[in-house]
Amino acid sequence: MAALKTQGETLWHTSNVFTNEPALRLARKLINATFADRVFFANSGGEANEAAFKLARHYAITRYSPYKTKIIAFHNAFHGRTLFTVSVGGSQSIRTGLGRNRRISSMCRSTISTR
Numbered sequence: 001m002a003a004l005k006t007q008g009e010t011l012w013h014t015s016n017v018f019t020n021e022p023a024l025r026l027a028r029k030l031i032n033a034t035f036a037d038r039v040f041f042a043n044s045g046g047e048a049n050e051a052a053f054k055l056a057r058h059y060a061i062t063r064y065s066p067y068k069t070k071i072i073a074f075h076n077a078f079h080g081r082t083l084f085t086v087s088v089g090g091s092q093s094i095r096t097g098l099g100r101n102r103r104i105s106s107m108c109r110s111t112i113s114t115r
Contacts, residue, residue: 016041046080053084 014020027039042048053071060068071088079085 016043044080046082046085049079050082050084053079053088 011020011022016023023041027041030039031037040048040051042051056071057069073079073088077089079089
């Protein structure tokens with residue numbers, strides 16, 4: 001009970017817009033244990049995927065060519081519900097109703113059997 005009381009009296013969660021000591025300590029541990037010199041904490045998988053897509057496109061555009069903007073995804077893939085992640089996913093049912101249906105990804109059919 002003492003542990004629950006102690007934790008209940010501390011900060012549980014904040015937006016990643018704000019900095020907090022536990023996040024800073026974790027970021028420092030991750031930096032020290034990996035190749036990275038910065039850390040990005042996301043609030044959801046969709047937000048994390050969107051950041052990864054943007055980083056990949058930025059890297060390809062700046063490193064190779066301004067025309068390297070497509071992302072390869074599996075047919076009917078699901079990456080989240082942000083506008084960018086939905087546009088990368090292959091499911092028409094999710095993209096319906098979002099206005100202009102401009103595909104920014106290339107689709108691949110999965111050859112992995114689920115049997």
